[in-house]
Amino acid sequence: xxxxxIHPNLPAFVLGGxxxxxxxxxxxxxxxxxxxxxxxxxxxxxxxxxxxxxxxxNPPSHLKDEILSQVRAEQRYLSTExxxxxxxxxxxxxxxxxxxxRIILSSAAAAAVVAFVAIGVLLGFQRExxxxxxxxxxxxxxxxxxxxxxxxxxxxxxxxxxxxQVELKLNNFEQPKPNSYYELWFVSGESRISAGSFTSVxxxxxxxxxxAPPETRNYHTLLITEEHVDERPAPGDEAAxxxxxx
Amino acid sequence: xxxxxGPEVEAAISALYDxxxxxxxxxxxxxxxxxxxxxxxxxxVFLKVWRSxxxxxxxxxxxxxxxxxxxRSCALDLYRKRASRIPQVxxxxxxxxxxxxxxxxxxEVVDESWLSWRVSRALEVLDAPHRxxxxxxxxxGLSQREISxxxxxxxxxxxTRTTRAFKSLRTELTIQDSSREPIR
Numbered sequence: 001x002x003x004x005x006i007h008p009n010l011p012a013f014v015l016g017g018x019x020x021x022x023x024x025x026x027x028x029x030x031x032x033x034x035x036x037x038x039x040x041x042x043x044x045x046x047x048x049x050x051x052x053x054x055x056x057x058n059p060p061s062h063l064k065d066e067i068l069s070q071v072r073a074e075q076r077y078l079s080t081e082x083x084x085x086x087x088x089x090x091x092x093x094x095x096x097x098x099x100x101x102r103i104i105l106s107s108a109a110a111a112a113v114v115a116f117v118a119i120g121v122l123l124g125f126q127r128e129x130x131x132x133x134x135x136x137x138x139x140x141x142x143x144x145x146x147x148x149x150x151x152x153x154x155x156x157x158x159x160x161x162x163x164x165q166v167e168l169k170l171n172n173f174e175q176p177k178p179n180s181y182y183e184l185w186f187v188s189g190e191s192r193i194s195a196g197s198f199t200s201v202x203x204x205x206x207x208x209x210x211x212a213p214p215e216t217r218n219y220h221t222l223l224i225t226e227e228h229v230d231e232r233p234a235p236g237d238e239a240a241x242x243x244x245x246x
Numbered sequence: 247x248x249x250x251x252g253p254e255v256e257a258a259i260s261a262l263y264d265x266x267x268x269x270x271x272x273x274x275x276x277x278x279x280x281x282x283x284x285x286x287x288x289x290x291v292f293l294k295v296w297r298s299x300x301x302x303x304x305x306x307x308x309x310x311x312x313x314x315x316x317x318r319s320c321a322l323d324l325y326r327k328r329a330s331r332i333p334q335v336x337x338x339x340x341x342x343x344x345x346x347x348x349x350x351x352x353x354e355v356v357d358e359s360w361l362s363w364r365v366s367r368a369l370e371v372l373d374a375p376h377r378x379x380x381x382x383x384x385x386x387g388l389s390q391r392e393i394s395x396x397x398x399x400x401x402x403x404x405x406t407r408t409t410r411a412f413k414s415l416r417t418e419l420t421i422q423d424s425s426r427e428p429i430r
Binding site for chain 1: 255256259260263267268269270272273274275276284286288289292293296297334357358361362364365368369379380381384385388390391392393403405406408409411412416419420
């Protein structure tokens with residue numbers, strides 16, 4: 001048995017989830033394959049770590065309401081304090097909390113690759129952070145027909161300058177027609193802001209790094225269009241991929 | 247940076263709760279051993295996040311590490327508070343039946359929670375389909391074939407997802423380990 005076949009079964013083997021015949025096959029293979037034995041040891045480390053995992057359980061739904069209710073009550077209390085020194089101290093404490101909540105959210109969002117669009121803290125944190133938003137790009141209906149393995153991902157990272165760095169990872173994204181190129185747009189309603197133009201290698205993965213101005217933070221749809229050289233600079237109509245910022 | 251308004255604060259706490267409450271609750275079950283205490287822990291932790299947000303310094307630690315410290319501190323307080331109580335037994339749900347060594351002191355028990363926290367966070371950042379196969383396999387004790395039958399997923403998909411989930415967990419735990427700062 002070749003490693004290429006046995007490797008996919010190793011995690012299940014570690015978890016004890018194989019049928020007896022498969023389990024025996026893996027054991028036989030391990031006896032003669034040092035690569036797989038090394039891989040097995042790595043997987044066992046993960047398995048041992050899982051022993052420390054807490055049980056998968058959700059807290060009761062009422063808890064969240066109770067916590068938010070308590071926060072509301074404390075906010076009301078703080079906001080009705082007099083203009084005394086004590087009140088000033090409490091108020092400044094509230095401001096500090098609020099500022100930090102905003103920072104916490106940015107950090108937490110970056111860590112989990114989720115955007116908090118609703119509270120306006122989508123962007124603007126640390127340059128080393130992972131993307132604030134990862135957006136699936138799917139073919140527009142007119143492009144989807146007959147295409148296979150054609151998809152893309154856009155990762156958006158805030159920059160210290162305020163710009164948004166956009167990394168496109170496009171799979172099997174066909175090359176533009178002759179004298180044409182692709183352009184990435186941030187779209188909001190009828191408004192568009194260009195994030196730059198690029199070409200594609202066609203089959204396989206195309207990676208592109210573009211930058212968009214800070215104004216695009218409030219533009220929650222991404223659009224890639226095919227543009228023609230020497231034509232009007234306005235956006236074209238041939239939309240190829242589209243994604244929505246969560 | 248502008249001050250958050252009341253609704254924004256609520257939205258912020260709400261978002262953080264959605265992201266981290268399962269981990270806090272799970273670690274609470276692991277450390278404290280019963281659901282009422284774990285619920286009390288969740289409440290204490292998120293109120294402390296609101297009250298102590300000013301102490302979070304993003305240049306010194308990640309939010310997750312800071313929240314772990316808050317959780318550990320609250321758990322120790324709860325542990326001590328109910329030290330004289332008789333530990334409750336499982337309510338019959340197998341995943342709540344946590345065995346604890348009663349000989350260990352509160353500090354020792356809580357200190358073990360760091361690994362629980364890290365593994366929980368690694369599981370939480372898996373996407374739902376990959377987390378599902380790990381939870382069914384590890385916590386549910388199901389074989390790959392049983393997972394396939396239970397979920398309707400083709401057996402090959404179950405195996406592929408298990409492999410990818412293990413790979414992601416390994417990567418995530420390695421990242422967490424390499425970025426780990428001393429937990430005091």
